[in-house]
Amino acid sequence: MKIRVIIQTLPYETVDATQALFAAAARSEVEISVVCLDKGPSSIESDYEEAMAVPDILTKVRTAEAEGVDAVIIDCMADPGLSPARELASIPVIGPAQAAMHLAAMLGHRFSVIAVLERDIPPIGRQARLYGLERELASVRLVNIPVLNLDNDCERLVGALAEQATRAVTADGAHVIVLGCTTMMGLARQVEMALAERGYVVPVIDPGVAAVKLAEGLVDMKLAHSKRTYLR
Amino acid sequence: MKIRVIIQTLPYETVDATQALFAAAARSEVEISVVCLDKGPSSIESDYEEAMAVPDILTKVRTAEAEGVDAVIIDCMADPGLSPARELASIPVIGPAQAAMHLAAMLGHRFSVIAVLERDIPPIGRQARLYGLERELASVRLVNIPVLNLDNDCERLVGALAEQATRAVTADGAHVIVLGCTTMMGLARQVEMALAERGYVVPVIDPGVAAVKLAEGLVDMKLAHSKRTYLR
Amino acid sequence: MKIRVIIQTLPYETVDATQALFAAAARSEVEISVVCLDKGPSSIESDYEEAMAVPDILTKVRTAEAEGVDAVIIDCMADPGLSPARELASIPVIGPAQAAMHLAAMLGHRFSVIAVLERDIPPIGRQARLYGLERELASVRLVNIPVLNLDNDCERLVGALAEQATRAVTADGAHVIVLGCTTMMGLARQVEMALAERGYVVPVIDPGVAAVKLAEGLVDMKLAHSKRTYLR
Amino acid sequence: MKIRVIIQTLPYETVDATQALFAAAARSEVEISVVCLDKGPSSIESDYEEAMAVPDILTKVRTAEAEGVDAVIIDCMADPGLSPARELASIPVIGPAQAAMHLAAMLGHRFSVIAVLERDIPPIGRQARLYGLERELASVRLVNIPVLNLDNDCERLVGALAEQATRAVTADGAHVIVLGCTTMMGLARQVEMALAERGYVVPVIDPGVAAVKLAEGLVDMKLAHSKRTYLR
Amino acid sequence: MKIRVIIQTLPYETVDATQALFAAAARSEVEISVVCLDKGPSSIESDYEEAMAVPDILTKVRTAEAEGVDAVIIDCMADPGLSPARELASIPVIGPAQAAMHLAAMLGHRFSVIAVLERDIPPIGRQARLYGLERELASVRLVNIPVLNLDNDCERLVGALAEQATRAVTADGAHVIVLGCTTMMGLARQVEMALAERGYVVPVIDPGVAAVKLAEGLVDMKLAHSKRTYLR
Amino acid sequence: MKIRVIIQTLPYETVDATQALFAAAARSEVEISVVCLDKGPSSIESDYEEAMAVPDILTKVRTAEAEGVDAVIIDCMADPGLSPARELASIPVIGPAQAAMHLAAMLGHRFSVIAVLERDIPPIGRQARLYGLERELASVRLVNIPVLNLDNDCERLVGALAEQATRAVTADGAHVIVLGCTTMMGLARQVEMALAERGYVVPVIDPGVAAVKLAEGLVDMKLAHSKRTYLR
Numbered sequence A, B, C, D, E, F: 001m002k003i004r005v006i007i008q009t010l011p012y013e014t015v016d017a018t019q020a021l022f023a024a025a026a027r028s029e030v031e032i033s034v035v036c037l038d039k040g041p042s043s044i045e046s047d048y049e050e051a052m053a054v055p056d057i058l059t060k061v062r063t064a065e066a067e068g069v070d071a072v073i074i075d076c077m078a079d080p081g082l083s084p085a086r087e088l089a090s091i092p093v094i095g096p097a098q099a100a101m102h103l104a105a106m107l108g109h110r111f112s113v114i115a116v117l118e119r120d121i122p123p124i125g126r127q128a129r130l131y132g133l134e135r136e137l138a139s140v141r142l143v144n145i146p147v148l149n150l151d152n153d154c155e156r157l158v159g160a161l162a163e164q165a166t167r168a169v170t171a172d173g174a175h176v177i178v179l180g181c182t183t184m185m186g187l188a189r190q191v192e193m194a195l196a197e198r199g200y201v202v203p204v205i206d207p208g209v210a211a212v213k214l215a216e217g218l219v220d221m222k223l224a225h226s227k228r229t230y231l232r
Helices: A012-025 A047-066 A082-088 A096-107 A118-130 A154-172 A188-197 A207-221 B012-025 B047-066 B082-088 B096-107 B118-130 B154-172 B188-197 B207-221 C012-025 C047-066 C082-088 C096-107 C118-130 C154-172 C188-197 C207-221 D012-025 D047-066 D082-088 D096-107 D118-130 D154-172 D188-197 D207-221 E012-025 E047-066 E082-088 E096-107 E118-130 E154-172 E188-197 E207-221 F012-025 F047-066 F082-088 F096-107 F118-130 F154-172 F188-197 F207-221
Strands: A002-007 A031-036 A071-074 A111-115 A137-142 A176-179 B002-007 B031-036 B071-074 B111-115 B137-142 B176-179 C002-007 C031-036 C071-074 C111-115 C137-142 C176-179 D002-007 D031-036 D071-074 D111-115 D137-142 D176-179 E002-007 E031-036 E071-074 E111-115 E137-142 E176-179 F002-007 F031-036 F071-074 F111-115 F137-142 F176-179
Touching (some): A002 A012, A002 A047, A002 A207, A012 A031, A012 A207, A031 A047, A047 A071, A047 A082, A047 B047, A047 B082, A071 A082, A071 A207, A082 B047, A096 A118, A096 A176, A096 A207, A111 A118, A118 A137, A118 B118, A137 A154, A154 A176, A154 A188, A207 F207, B002 B047, B002 B207, B012 B031, B031 B047, B047 B071, B047 B082, B071 B082, B071 B207, B096 B176, B096 B207, B096 C096, B111 B118, B111 B154, B118 B137, B154 B176, B154 B188, B207 C207, C002 C047, C012 C031, C012 C207, C031 C047, C047 C071, C047 C082, C047 D047, C047 D082, C071 C082, C071 C207, C082 D047, C096 C111, C096 C118, C096 C176, C096 C207, C111 C118, C111 C154, C118 C137, C118 D118, C137 C154, C154 C176, C154 C188, C176 C188, D002 D012, D012 D207, D047 D071, D071 D207, D096 D111, D096 D118, D096 D176, D096 D207, D096 E096, D111 D154, D118 D137, D137 D154, D154 D188, D207 E207, E002 E012, E002 E047, E002 E207, E012 E031, E012 E207, E047 E071, E047 F047, E047 F082, E071 E082, E071 E207, E082 F047, E096 E111, E096 E118, E096 E176, E111 E118, E111 E154, E118 E137, E118 F118, E137 E154, E154 E188, F002 F012, F002 F047, F002 F207, F012 F031, F012 F207, F031 F047, F047 F082, F071 F082, F096 F111, F096 F118, F096 F207, F111 F118, F118 F137, F154 F176, F176 F188
Parallel strands (some): A002 A031, A002 A071, A111 A137, B002 B071, C002 C031, C002 C071, C111 C137, D002 D031, D002 D071, D111 D176, E002 E031, E002 E071, E111 E137, E111 E176, F002 F031, F111 F137, F111 F176
8 A cells, every 4th residue: 555645845764754753553464655845935834834834745646646546644633735635646645634623622621732822723713613523623732843843852742742742631621633634643642641641541643654554554455535525 | 995806707798797796786875896806717606616716806906995985795605705804804705695695684584595506406405504594594595507507597597587486485484585696686676576476575685686685784884894804 | 785784772863873883894885874773781790680671672673674785783782582583584684792603713723702791701602602713712801991981091991902812812722802792893803903912913803893794794685584594 | 389371462261261271180179270361462373463462461470470470471472572571580491492392301311392373483493403402303393373273163174183183203213292372372282183193103292281380280299490491 | 190110220329319319300290210220331432332331222212112101311411322322212312412412502692511530522512523513612611520530529510520621711701501411410400609709600401301391391292303304 | 563453243154254244344463353242133233233242242342352352343333332342551542433433434425324123223423422423424324234234245245335335425415424333344346437427426435444453553653542531
């Protein structure tokens, strides 16, 4: 099984790092290929950056299907271009936010998303509403560290995530935590352990990993999005 | 007051026709300028076409504000690029669907949208949900005439709109009708009269006109979208 | 264009003040006439006072249409008698709360209403639910100054409004503010500036002004409420 | 226990008939007194008629409490004046529609209201929304007989109710039926039997009777509406 | 009228105490019989304990109908086995939570449930959603005393209930209080008085008593749950 | 990876058939073991049968975890005992309905469930509401063949499923189909093809297969349900 992961325009070492993270999440027989956008912003932290990234995302989705991959993951919590990409493609196209939010809704009473900056709050609220899960969203909490710095100090980031997740559990009634940026990939278990040490045993969902599992499952089931919803 | 209307890439005579329609809808002191996208599809009938049109829409919004217009209308029922455009601009940016749906909700019990093709049903449903008006939407009904043909036979179009609006009223419980494509601009009164002749006195809303009135009102009030929702 | 504004039983100087405020909000060619109820309470701060005011409001709406005005505004945040008045009238009848809440929903993520007294909370909640905007209402906050005193100390009122609006933004997640009593008319810009000085740039909506703009727009569009919802 | 029933301005024999119907519904120790409005319309079939009836309803509620009755029923499916009456009174004030809709929601999956005329559809929809039961309302169906004629031909009315209730069950998925006008009081069992003969065993709720039972229960429990919601 | 109350496996003196409490709540002519489960846990504080109790509850419901009682109350806030018991029985089967929550929704703006332990929060949330009253539920607050200790120190329990009810009113916007465990039966008036002493006049609902009143009312009306929803 | 499937009390050949169907759905390295309830009804077609089956389901879940399996699937569309089983177990416990409904919500605009008998409509509606997906459920349609006969005439069943799925698509606006009984396992592709032959290209979800994929994904991710929602 071949899964294509589309990421934003970042230096090449991050392609390798992303490839390693997704390969670690995928089943052993899955071949992960990561492609980087040629155009568009280096990170997607606003609807404007998202809009500018979408045309090249669509090109990359089209190429992916032409190259015979089995599923595509758009590796960004904004699920940028998910609807138009599904119009173009017959193979499954997965958005990490949609995959993670529905998974969270299945695992417990309500979930919180731990996002990066204040500007993330409205779009995450819009996504939860669009995906029909507005009432399951307990809160959006913030680590307040810019995305491009998220890689630099992993320990500090885990600490901030655990701190905000704790508040989501104790003050907002969250029973499940969703990491709010795909740049946080690989940290879910550390945050889960930090929460458990504080006495809060709750699942922490890594949206990128949830996207991989949904992609694998859909390919296994020979299922994709409905072409009545996403007409070519 | 200066209002800029952004339309898709159509032949020049349509720019003039659009200008005339919007000028007729606007107050006499309002100066309407219509600009046409340089890139992107000739009509927006899918999420894919919408996504490809958005980057140039954003350029046109930026230019509009730089040129000192007071408000911008993105003349398409998909409200393409509304969120990112509002991030870029401090002046009001108006989507006809949002303006028309909220107006419809204020005028009666439930409303129906008479759209063009089957593919319009999911995005209109998504918009109603996103704008918080899902329960006010009685139905989406279709004239089943491709957008690019809508101009050709106006009488047939009015007939089809009146027919579907009648069914929306009698079968779906609609009390207000919203025209589902900005290409239908200028036909609301004719459809309203055709409905009245059949014994159904219901308001018919022309989204383009609703957008003009919202733009005029916002400029008068010196109000625009919230910069806490749409951070630059 | 002629717009009739119906206000409660107050001394005549307030009729003049109200006339001036509405005239300032309206376009220059609009003729504003203010009529005062002959019967009923001097202010509407409860459902009881509202109910007692409605019969004379309906008389005044009937008179307004007979006198040939183009639209009527019932100048009270309870939108008293809006439904029965619309049954009586074919011209647009506008409630400031409905106009302001829908406008707020269009301008940002969620809105708060800054009302007067604790007793306002349930009716504002009921209105938001009735207008289909319950999930857009972030909170109702209170200045805790009786309505009949609102005029006396304008500076204190603006301060209290700005204070509560700030809390609505920081603690309740409001992105748009709606003034919660038509007696606060004319203060929106001052509150907006006070908020901006504190670093919170959010639109502040004056329901009376929003009602004027909706009235003007409807008259321009030759639209009114649906007679299928509001049967005569 | 004393329960006061407030009815509209009808000839005196109807006071006796209403008294008999309510006494038959009440427990033997309950004393039913029926008072008729002195002012207002002879029936309430519109929001306008409702609004005009409310001031005298409020007078009658105030008198009832002063006379020492234990609970008041406003005998009209529009629940006219329910909120302001509860502000005035400390004793329970009951609206038949609220009592019947909540009872229906407890007894089965979804309910339909069989009302009189087309004009009843929007207010019943508004009530269901206001009472938080919009999603439980399967449909509003109509017998299309004017209220003032409802008394004249009881057999025809039962037939029409059974016919519409059958359609509500088979076409709209209703599992419980609510009679839609208090003038239909006393017919629930006949409609239920007519439905059972057609093979549809569903509860049929008589709102007047449901109001009596709620009143009795509240007086027994020494409970009334919350004075935080309905401030005097 | 005969009402059967089904309680969990507790020592016999509690059967007498429960009988006395229900008899005190019921009308004088009602005969209350209490039966205790032969199998299952001694209290229901989890979904597991509920699931294990249900089969014997169903046996007891079947026996009750065979013995000719008129209605059955399943005396537990989890309403355990309500749906399957209604499939088995033609007589009314009442769940205290359903009865109390709908009553609360009729008496005021929003209600809070004061429950026992943290584990009660998700099931009460699920019940409110299932009964269609999720938006009426202001909060679930906790006394944090294990159920089996609730009887031991009544004064402390009333104090804790009043304390949490006060917070529900002041911090969560509750206008009505629902006691969250049937073991608290008989305390509603004391909690109401303790609240009133603090200046908060709100109704406090005892679910067991609400269940009795609903049972009496349904038997009086000769109504039961819909056999289209609960097919035998 | 070891997955335990719990089925109802059926003859042994069905255990083998079920084992084969689940093994075919699972990845090659997954070991599927099927256990049959020792007590309870032979099929679950009512809440009563569900309630009677749950205690033994819980025993089987406890045994499964003790025997070291990695996840448990309760193979019934009623998801019987899902909540209490999750309280008992730390390993993932999966309900096919929950897995299938969330998957359906991710793949298209709205979904319909094609169930067996009329009695399935209320519980499926309750599940959709409980899982927060009520608005995504376009309809429940019925093949009207008793569960125990579903195996006997596969061709007729596929025909009936395709017929009802077609109506769900054309009349109810469904864009995704969910098979409504786990006894239909293995037929999704045939129904999908029958639909495609009629010109309707929509995904058809087999809940048993969706449950397997969710189980595999959760085990891969080392995630399970939240112990704050499902306290042991």
